[in-house]
Amino acid sequence: MRVSQLFTKTSKTAPADEIAKNARLLIQAGYIHKEMAGVYTFLPLGLRVLENICTVIREEMNAIGGQELKLTTLQDPELWKATGRWDDEAVDVWFKTKLKNDTELGLGPTHEEPLVRAIQPFISSYKDLPVLAYQIQTKFRNETRAKSGVMRGREFLMKDMYSLARTEEEHDELYEKIKQAYYRVFERLGIGEQTFLTFASGGMFSQYSHEFQTITEAGEDTIYLDRAKKIAVNEEVLNDEVLADLGLNRDSLEAVQAAEVGNIFTLKEKFSKPLGLTFTDETGHEQTVLMGCYGIGPSRLVGVITELMADDKGLVWPDNIAPFKVYLARLGDDETVMKAADETYENITALGVEVLYDDRDARPGEKFADADLLGIPHRVVVSAKTVEQGKLEYKRRTEAESSLVDFEALKSLLT
């Protein structure tokens, strides 16, 4: 992609009405556009990052046998009345609307009910189980206060997986398998080091749920962390009984701010029972399916990764989720430089590496500043100097010094 063709531009100033670092930088760099409070458009560069995150998640969900589907955004009140969750008292974040004929509808804040109803016709025997089904879908939640940029929106993207098991043992196995997949996801997204399994409230059906909390000042939760054991306890469930149960010592805990990037829940029969999701077991008896649900917020992750990695020059993306891997800056417009830069663009692209080629008639400082602000992990410069020496200038976003390399060396740095 040529910068001259990209319709977004960077700005020298951050928006005045945002305080959250993630929103300020993502808007300044042209990754997102704020539509309303808590509602953000993903522009081309931002969408690439979001899609790259989704790709990592999909690969890991598919690797453990997850089957992707897409549930609807519009929700049928009758379905939710069956589980008692249509009532605003029970779920206070509903966006509700109406059909022309006055029938009420909702915009899905989560999807347990519709998932159960969509899958129910296909589950009748123990032979049909277990199942892992997931989707990546826009959720709508009427938060009283949106905040923290893309980390807490009213409209946001979520990956939600649902497990359907025959027995508690089977459920536990699935739960553990998904937990391990989550570790791999956060590892691949470059936040594995800062992300901790955290014990949180399990609701009515299990003692705990597990959150994946990433340490960042921008986070909304306070967690108590045992770094050596690599586990944490959410402030909301912290008490002596819980600590004893988890084998943790209060003195070895460290209180830190963290952002919830994933949450896994045991649901047991909470939704399957009222909605009649049952199967016939080996002995011919009807049993209720045991469920679990497992969420990751890709759009929130864009914000969390920004908060965690950005520096004073702008965004910083890990290789595998960057919108482009290489920022190719052409300095000068001599014919030889133009030709060399065009060739370099083609050569790197031919390696299967995505390049953002700054072919603009702009001064070096502006190109370097944009390369930094956009957070592209590798920068390559073609100029009269490099052409003269038959080399390319290479620098990582996170390093201060550049070096001259030949194409073969560059190739090994990029692949």
Added chain:
RNA sequence: CGGGGAGUGGCGCAGUCUGGUAGCGCGCGCGGUUUGGGACCGCGAGGUCGCAGGUUCGAAUCCUGUCUCCCCGACCA
């Protein structure tokens, strides 16, 4: 929802207290000089001053109402 702050060209801001018909920087267009960390000169385009009502000869400025945005708190299935 309670408390606090703010809405003025695309972006960042001044002007509001003390009413007199809107200004600066960036960006944008044209011309020229420039070219290794956001260059410079000249010319130019661009604004219902959030919205509605009121006071006044006259309102960005005063009054009333309303909408929106941000922050703190509460809330977070």
